[in-house]
Amino acid sequence: MSTIRFLRTFVAAAHGGSFAAAADRVALTQAAVGQQMRALEAELRTTLFDKTGRNMVLTSAGHLLLPRAMDLLGQYDALRRDVQDQQSIAGTLKLGSPITGMGLLSTTLAELKCRHPDLEVELRVQDQSRLVDDVVSGALDAALVVERQWPQGLLWTRCYAETLTVIANASIADADTSIASLFAAHPFIRFDHRTPTGAHIDKIMRDMHLVPNEFLELNSLLSIIELVRKNVGFTMAPLLKNFDWESDSCLRVLHLPSRPIARRLGILENGRRSRITGVVRAELLEQLRRMP
Secondary structure (H helix, E strand, C coil): CHHHHHHHHHHHHHHHCCHHHHHHHHCCCHHHHHHHHHHHHHHHCCCCEEEECCEEEECHHHHHHHHHHHHHHHHHHHHHHHHHHCCCCCEEEEEEECHHHHHHHHHHHHHHHHHCCCEEEEEEECCHHHHHHHHHHCCCCEEEEECCCCCCCCEEEEEEEEEEEEEEECCCCCCCCCHHHHHHHCEEEEECCCCHHHHHHHHHHHHCCCCCEEEEEECCHHHHHHHHHCCCCEEEEECCCCCCHHHCCCEEEEECCCCCEEEEEEEEECCCCHHHHHHHHHHHHHHHHHCC
């Protein structure tokens, strides 16, 4: 099924305009995207992209392939869903998620429940360390977690990445506001520096020579964003999936140069109920592919 994966990556690169954009969309590294596209070009014996500096455009062969690839992927996804629907799953599944992943995972489970009415799901909201411990012990069958080093015997499947952004109240920033000016003039609300994400934010600020006027430090991204909405300060934080902060009239999201990845999230499984957790994983990945 490697060709299906390569076509999916090709469509993401064609729509995103770069291998970096495709990497975020299909949960791969930029190097892996490049390898897949070279393999696809070798299989088709043609060139699909013209690259000039940082710009990338489709060749005539790429333009010919794009609509046909999208049609083929749609047919394949429909076929896979039809086949899965014939393989009903039942029982109680115990899943975990951080609060920031609940909306995404809940939507996935609601769609699965419609197709598998005998499936019962217990969904628990916990912090990262507790989620991992519970997957190891068997208290949870699987969990949506941030990437890290895992104990031996666990399966982790990368699902999506969240990029780092600067988020400010719309009253103090617009699309043209410089990030440096925000750091110079407004209070900064820091995400917990003891977490891997917080440490990464510190590194980005050092690399960009940004000195924050620190006001608060919190361990809840959602609480931080609520304070930004009230114009208590601004923040640097991951652009969370399924929250659409960029459409929030109270907020301004400013993208950092090169759009560094803040964290990668995926499904962690202990393998004890791999048939059921595999169906959940596949549905979540399919939902992510359908998201804009």
